[in-house]
Amino acid sequence: MNAVALTDRERLLALEEAERTFPMTEDEFRAFYELTARPVWVYINRMTGDGRLADDLLQEAYYRLLRTTATFESDDHRRNYLYRIATNLVHDHRRRPRADREPLLDAEREPAPDVAGGTEGRAARRIDLARAMARMKPRERSMLWLAYAHGCSHEEIAQMLGLKTSSLKALLHRARQRLAGFLSQNAEGGAR
């Protein structure tokens, strides 16, 4: 969101207006945000590979959700819509000139502090995964992440990505095959 210049009084009015014009109350929003913010941030982060960008896009995604005129049958429906906004924001960002963009492998994938051993192996696996994911098409990345990291159903993924449920199974299958292929290539490359 861009910086805007408003007086203190205008800011107070803005809060009053928000209660009237946003499609949910502040309390409802807080509950929804607590439930969804982390998974959505992780999703954006893994799709863009940039933590700071994920912060910005997360805020923009919630802003657009609050400004939408769409009606939602449930929180699940609203959550799917939020993922769709996030996906579109990520795609929009990808379409910008390359100078604006950051690499897909980011510093936040540094290994976690070693608490139970095996950190090096886990970090290596995650880096292999990041490399393989970076070679996937954006839509494939989104599908795989939503299906196997978030555990979303085919219907939910179709809603989130704006695809037909009937074609999703085949697309997901193909994406999984490609990812497995890239992972085995990485493993062979590492073993040499």
Added chain:
Amino acid sequence: MTRRICEHEMAVTEAVLGRRWPAACDQTLREHAESCEVCREVVEVAALLREDYDEARAAISRRDVPLPSAGQIWWRAAVHARADAARAAARPLVWGYGAAAACAVGVLAATVGVMWPSVLPLFDGLAAIRSRLTPVAFTTADMVMATLRAELPIVIGVAACLVAAPVALYFALREE
């Protein structure tokens, strides 16, 4: 690429994502997955992505900059929405300023055109000065005078545009 389908795919996925794989899940499902290429692929990919997801979620709390709170997001969205509304309301005014400036330029040009015949006698006074100049200066002054006489309305119009255009642009773009 041949399309392979396995009816146990969903069960295997759920077991991996529910962290029941391999120890806490059905023995027959495990045995099946060992012999099924599709399910082996599902286990490999799902286990890796799930591990990465868990790690990424845990990493949020280790970040220097925590995620913004719900209150912050709400506040910023409210302020942003109001600013957007103000901008949208001001847009017709901005166009109005631009149109007014363009009209002003047009009126100015028209006025110059109408007034031009009454301005012409002033040039006769200048002709008297011309007669006192040296031959070289006379030639130059003559050329300037002739040009001015013929093109003055256009020159004034262009000058007016040069002055008014930045002003109109300023009004049109200052909200952006």
